[in-house]
Every structure is written in C-alpha cells, then in structure tokens.
Amino acid sequence: MPEWQVEEGIGERRALLLDGETPLAAGLHWPGEIQAGDEFEGKLLRKTGARGTAQHPSGREVLVDKLPRDASEGANYLFAITRGAMTERGRFKLPAARPVSTIAGTLSDPSANARSVRRFPPGVWEDIWHAASSGEVEFAGGSLLFAVTPAMTLIDIDGDLPPRELSLAAVPQIARWLTLFDLGGSIGIDFPTLQTKSDRKAVDSALEEALSGFSHERTAMNGFGLVQIVARLHGPSLLHRFATSRIGMAARMALRRAEMVEGPGATLLTVHPALRPRLGPEWIAELERRTARPVRVAIDPGLAIEAATAQIVPHDD
Structure with a gap:
C-alpha cells in the first residue's frame, strides 16, 4: 500500500507518498507557517456579510468566510484553516479559514501522521x-x-x-x-x-x-x-515556492545535501554567495548537531544558486 513518509529537514518538513520507491505525491511545509487543517480559536476582528478577518493566536490576521449571520465582531470562534498564506508576484495573500461548524469532512494534511524516515x-x-x-x-x-x-x-x-x-x-x-x-x-x-x-x-x-x-x-x-x-488550493505548491522563494528553497536543499554526506572529518558546504545570508547560525548549529561534525561554509560565485555542494574534508584540530 502507498505510504506517506517524511524527512524532518532543517528549516522544512518534506513529505512523499511512496508506493515502494515510486513517488505518487509530495508536500513541503516550513516551520511557522499556518497550514490547511490547523484549527484555532480566534477573535473576529471585522465582518462584512459572510466574510471578515480573524486574529490567529500568533497575532497574524486570517481571512474568514462562511460566517453565520449572528457572528459578532470581538467574539471568539473556532476556525479551521482552508488555505495557507500565499506569496505571489507583487502581493501577499493572507491565510484563509472558515468556522469549523461549516466544514464537512476533514481538511487535515494527509501526511500529518506519516512515518518519519532519515x-x-x-x-x-x-x-x-x-x-x-x-x-x-x-x-x-x-x-x-x-x-x-x-x-x-x-x-x-x-x-x-x-x-x-x-x-x-x-x-x-x-x-x-x-x-x-x-x-x-x-x-x-x-x-x-x-x-x-x-x-x-x-x-x-x-x-x-x-x-x-x-x-x-x-x-x-x-x-x-x-x-x-x-x-482545492491549500497552500503554496513546490512551483510557487520556487517562483517566490528560490533562494530559500536552495538554501534548505544545500543543508539537506550537507546532512546526507557521511564520513569522519568536517563538512565543507560550498554555496553561491546569495545563499550565505540564509544559512543562519541556528541552522548551521542544527546541522552540526545532526551530523556530529563541524561545518565550514565556502562561497563560490561560479556555482548556480541551486548547485550547492557538500563534501567531507579533514578536520583541523
């Protein structure tokens, strides 16, 4: 039977629906994102007819629709996210939600209970x-x-x-x-x-x-x-992420490549200059924790943004 598997990567959660080794579907989630299926209790900030905005516990605003007629501004309601936030060329679309009572069936991520693999x-x-x-x-x-x-x-x-x-x-x-x-x-x-x-x-x-x-x-x-x-649109696709966050996608892939190399010594991660600012100290520290190796980051302007390389080099004592 096909099975969802996830890699808990650095800065992202990667998911694949696999039939043996054949992929049938994929998904990608970045920590801190509000995603489809999340339920939250939020204050209704504004209401115009059946639409309005609510405040998520994170403090962010969420677009809501299918509001009941008697819904009141300032009151708290239980909502479910129907679509995560979307970044598009020239604009940012807030997450969307509906009152839980108006939703039939489930909006949960099918990979939520996936088997975790290295x-x-x-x-x-x-x-x-x-x-x-x-x-x-x-x-x-x-x-x-x-x-x-x-x-x-x-x-x-x-x-x-x-x-x-x-x-x-x-x-x-x-x-x-x-x-x-x-x-x-x-x-x-x-x-x-x-x-x-x-x-x-x-x-x-x-x-x-x-x-x-x-x-x-x-x-x-x-x-x-x-x-x-x-x-149904539940969040940014892999294509949307590359269209709006190519450097972020490439930086996370660089970390994945560095995490996957094996052997004693130090990890040398070579990246395009545009990626270096995205490789923050928290991510590098997590990479060192996971691999039990020190990490060195080198810059190569000749590399494509997507072409980061990782290799094991001697560890300088």
Missing part, C-alpha cells in the same frame, strides 16, 4: 525538486512547461509528435506531476490545437481517466486546445 529512497526527492526548480518535465516525445502566474498555473505542452499523439502522451505526465508538485487552485493546460472533435474528445476522455483520483473540476477542451482545471 532519508527518502535515493534520488526521489532530488528529481522532484529539480523538476520544480526548472519548471520543465520531459517525457518520450515531448515536455511539459510549467509557469506560475498570479491568476493560475499554466502548463504548456511541447514536442515533435503529431498533435493527437503528443496530447495523449502528455496526459499521464500531467496527472502525475499535479500531485508531485502539490498543485491546486486554477490550472490551465495548453494542449496542441486539435482539428477534429473526435480528437479533442479522445484527449478529454484520457484526461478524465488519468485524473479520476484527483479531486477537481474541469472544462472540456475548447477549439484552441485549452483545458482549465480547478482543484
């Missing part, structure tokens, strides 16, 4: 991370290009196959990477233009089957090859 199977997290970093996924005959915008995430399909074959080859990859990137919200898929209704229907049918286990709503393909998917 490390995932070799290369699995790295492959997903690099794909999210580049925004490109290759498959036989083509590729998917992902672009995050404030309005939606766009998926463009490119390749050398004939349009029908390329579209059908892309469908299972789209279904796979939606969950590996932890995507939600509004998602637009730009398929190659298909001239006949029968071809468009074939792709629609393949997409329906491939996404049967993915909770969403979807439009039929229009004459220009565009399909829109809407799925």
Whole structure:
C-alpha cells in the first residue's frame, strides 16, 4: 500500500507518498507557517456579510468566510484553516479559514501522521525538486512547461509528435506531476490545437481517466486546445515556492545535501554567495548537531544558486 513518509529537514518538513520507491505525491511545509487543517480559536476582528478577518493566536490576521449571520465582531470562534498564506508576484495573500461548524469532512494534511524516515529512497526527492526548480518535465516525445502566474498555473505542452499523439502522451505526465508538485487552485493546460472533435474528445476522455483520483473540476477542451482545471488550493505548491522563494528553497536543499554526506572529518558546504545570508547560525548549529561534525561554509560565485555542494574534508584540530 502507498505510504506517506517524511524527512524532518532543517528549516522544512518534506513529505512523499511512496508506493515502494515510486513517488505518487509530495508536500513541503516550513516551520511557522499556518497550514490547511490547523484549527484555532480566534477573535473576529471585522465582518462584512459572510466574510471578515480573524486574529490567529500568533497575532497574524486570517481571512474568514462562511460566517453565520449572528457572528459578532470581538467574539471568539473556532476556525479551521482552508488555505495557507500565499506569496505571489507583487502581493501577499493572507491565510484563509472558515468556522469549523461549516466544514464537512476533514481538511487535515494527509501526511500529518506519516512515518518519519532519515532519508527518502535515493534520488526521489532530488528529481522532484529539480523538476520544480526548472519548471520543465520531459517525457518520450515531448515536455511539459510549467509557469506560475498570479491568476493560475499554466502548463504548456511541447514536442515533435503529431498533435493527437503528443496530447495523449502528455496526459499521464500531467496527472502525475499535479500531485508531485502539490498543485491546486486554477490550472490551465495548453494542449496542441486539435482539428477534429473526435480528437479533442479522445484527449478529454484520457484526461478524465488519468485524473479520476484527483479531486477537481474541469472544462472540456475548447477549439484552441485549452483545458482549465480547478482543484482545492491549500497552500503554496513546490512551483510557487520556487517562483517566490528560490533562494530559500536552495538554501534548505544545500543543508539537506550537507546532512546526507557521511564520513569522519568536517563538512565543507560550498554555496553561491546569495545563499550565505540564509544559512543562519541556528541552522548551521542544527546541522552540526545532526551530523556530529563541524561545518565550514565556502562561497563560490561560479556555482548556480541551486548547485550547492557538500563534501567531507579533514578536520583541523
């Protein structure tokens, strides 16, 4: 049976749903974030109709909706987070919540009770991370290009196959990477233009089957090859994090690489200059505690931001 596993990393909690060593879904949480499924008692600060803002115990404001008619400003209510905070180009979106009494079912993180492991199977997290970093996924005959915008995430399909074959080859990859990137919200898929209704229907049918286990709503393909998917957005996807916090993502990956190297001596972590300010003393101290080795940080302007390296070097007594 597929199983959620987590790595409790330095500065982040990484989660994978694994079937053996095959990843089915991924998730990422940074400490201090308010995330979907969290319940809190908060004061209703402002109310306009069924919407308003409430104060989280952390002091931060949270957008709320589905408020009952008799809800009063200044009163305390039990809320559940439906979407974490989102940073987008040029703006910051507050977390969103609803009164617990209005929510049917659960909003909890499916990886909340995952099994903790020291490390995932070799290369699995790295492959997903690099794909999210580049925004490109290759498959036989083509590729998917992902672009995050404030309005939606766009998926463009490119390749050398004939349009029908390329579209059908892309469908299972789209279904796979939606969950590996932890995507939600509004998602637009730009398929190659298909001239006949029968071809468009074939792709629609393949997409329906491939996404049967993915909770969403979807439009039929229009004459220009565009399909829109809407799925529950519970927080920033891996693609969103790279779009708004690339240096933070790269700094945490640098620490992961340093934590994973083994052997006696000292850890030499070499990073792009932009990463050095993000590697604070608390993170370095935690890295030394976990590895039982001293850590040296070197700067190399020739490295890409995502290309930090870690190795064991002799320990200077």
